Amino acid sequence: MKNYFYVVSLILVSSMSFAQKKDTLYVNPENIKMSRLKEGKSVYLVYFRMQKEATRTMTQFWTREVKRKTEGGRSIIEIDQYWEDKDSIVHTAKSRCDARTFKPLYHESWWKRNGKASLSVYNYETRQITIDGNDALKDTSAKGRQLTAGFLKAADTDHLNWHLDLEVFSTLPLSLHKTYAIPFYEAGYKEPENIFYTVSGEGELNGYDNGKTACWILVHEEPGNKEKFWISKKTQEVLKLEQEVNGKMYRYKIKLGFSDE
Secondary structure: OOHHHHHHHHHHHHHHHHHHHHOEEEEOOOOOOHHHHOOOEEEEEEEEEOOOOOOOOOEEEHHHHHHHHEEOOOOEEEEEEEEOOOOEEEEEEEEEEEEEOOOOOEEEEEEEEEOOOEEEEEEEOOOEEOOOOEEEHHHHOOOHEEEEEHHHHHOOOOOEEEHHHHHHHOOOOOOOOEOOOOOEEOOOOOOOOOEEEEEEEEEEEEEHHOOOOEEEEEEEEOOOOOEEEEEOOOOEEEEEEEEEEOOOEEEEEEOOOOOOO
């Protein structure tokens, strides 16, 4: 009888492991749907609440523009971002990716912080990083070595640009209760890693003229951070994000239905 229960336990554990693997899709160039990536310009309203019902603060507008191009006989995706804070631009980014695999080819990031501006360029094809015109791969400090190690690891592996998460989500074959392991890398930070997102449910967003948009609810959760994305079932666009930080602060992104252009 003891052996019987041991065998049954093994079967149950094996079945649970199989189910977990079956319900997790490890995202790679073969299972993303690049045809779903919509060209054009999107504008998001981004703001914080220091408590759930507090007044909105730290308001920004994020403009993202997706273009399909051909360079040197290769089809690429180029995505430009402009983040406005009050009356100035605080961040811009230009990202180029392979149009078939979404693999990053180039990422340029400009930030204005505390009155100072900094420009970083990551070229995955030439395996070069420049920060404010300087060769960052020659930086032998602990921070510089970490930057170099993460970047070279990213250059040698299939990964996706975490700075383009909203666009990446639109290429996923979303389905209810499915988990997606996305090999994300944020240029300038640690090496690529699988970040897990799960379609936890379905919902609706109320829109103009009493219209309702059916959405997938995509959730990512880790200690101190929970993100909940509403993604249109029809267009695969991210329409809303609610992010909870340490149970105290909330960040929102809302896709605007109209632009001023």
